[in-house]
């Protein structure tokens with residue numbers, strides 16, 4: 001019904017403050033992009049992401065979702081870069097104009113390891129962080145409630161509107177509308193359905209904003225939250241440490257030119 | 260408490276007035292029932308009483324609207340909504356979409372007004388018990404039936420404890436038991452001094468619970484009075500407003516000479532029982 005991937009589990013990872021998880025994710029993004037060494041990304045996956053997924057009881061889901069996302073990317077990457085990398089000299093195998101080169105494979109490994117790391121990290125974040133909690137935590141830190149409302153309501157209303165579209169379609173089918181045949185024929189029969197759907201959405205938006213105002217959404221009062229966002233000194237400290245780490249990952253290579 | 264004097268209104272870009280010369284008085288701590296056919300202007304009137312017209316909807320509003328001694332057209336919509344709560348007609352659109360559980364959904368308005376957390380928790384639990392929706396508190400507001408959503412919508416307004424609550428057909432999707440419960444809750448709220456304006460088609464419940472009834476027709480309020488007097492009025496049919504089955508039965512009895520014309524028409528079950536018992540013993 002809701003379009004979130006969140007997995008409701010009891011785990012220390014789930015209980016972390018969403019902002020801590022967000023900062024961790026962003027730190028990993030920065031490090032992986034700032035440090036051009038493929039094994040750094042590998043190390044993060046093995047040393048951070050996988051253990052966190054195990055603790056969070058999300059390993060299976062993380063694997064299946066990430067595979068779906070990653071498999072096509074990896075295959076394309078290895079084929080294209082491995083076979084056609086322009087700087088390729090060490091030929092491993094050859095088919096006509098195509099040559100599998102060590103340089104090409106290394107380049108693919110460099111890019112691929114980063115992509116794998118980023119996808120795994122962000123999927124794990126989404127699996128263990130409820131969007132409502134994330135928005136609550138960010139609003140508490142001064143993000144505009146209007147902005148957070150737009151994000152949360154989009155996540156919930158899209159499935160709700162999809163249900164409505166299904167309802168309209170069903171009603172039309174009950175009245176003899178045929179939804180078979182070629183895609184073009186299908187688009188043709190669906191056209192008349194767009195009217196009620198879009199019109200309905202407009203009146204909905206108006207009514208919805210009325211209802212929101214009636215519940216004080218326009219109020220200038222300092223908002224409170226029914227459910228407290230968990231936090232701890234340890235998490236506060238680690239957020240600052242991660243920030244330092246991220247800055248270091250950017251600055252150190254530039255200043256020392258080691259990499 | 261609520262006082263509308265010579266109020267007229269036209270929607271933006273509309274050629275004709277939707278409401279014209281409306282007068283309405285509602286006493287503090289009373290329940291006012293408002294009836295009218297589809298398209299008569301009930302929702303429009305509800306939005307005027309709650310201050311959404313003209314603050315949010317625009318259009319041309321004339322006359323005066325006073326709620327709790329204040330002129331709602333001066334001041335802002337936020338001022339208005341802290342005095343008048345509005346339960347809109349479609350519960351699906353009353354749900355914020357920002358919250359993932361019914362508990363948080365009910366608290367949404369309290370959060371916006373900055374209510375302290377422990378008070379919020381207490382009030383949400385109280386309202387949930389009142390409307391018997393405790394078992395729904397941890398569910399998603401979108402995983403509810405229409406009637407359940409309606410109860411959540413009502414809960415999310417009465418939790419705000421505004422001195423006035425306006426409800427636009429709040430029981431349309433409820434079963435008879437749920438409808439009776441809502442009316443009982445409204446009666447209990449009235450005892451605490453809250454003023455309630457309810458737009459409703461269920462006339463027998465209005466007869467039991469409302470202090471006064473008002474009929475919207477021909478772009479205005481054409482009749483106001485005690486529920487028994489309004490429901491026995493001959494002109495209701497001409498305004499496309501029904502009446503209770505007891506009135507209808509009374510009229511039939513009159514036509515057939517079973518009830519003398521000087522006996523007032525019964526409006527409720529109790530009255531019908533009394534009237535017909537008496538007629539039988541007279542014969």
Ligand SMILES: Nc1ncnc2c1ncn2[C@@H]1O[C@H](COP(=O)(O)OP(=O)(O)OP(=O)(O)O)[C@@H](O)[C@H]1O
Pocket residue numbers: 270271273277295296297298299300301302303304348
């Ligand atoms: N936004 C709008 N712009 C223009 N005209 C409107 C608008 N909303 C309603 N109307 C018109 O105003 C009149 C009264 O509508 P309103 O929604 O108040 O009726 P209602 O009594 O609540 O009907 P229902 O019982 O169907 O809910 C109708 O003729 C309607 O077409």
Ligand SMILES: [Mg+2]
Pocket residue numbers: 301302303348427
């Ligand atoms: Mg209406």
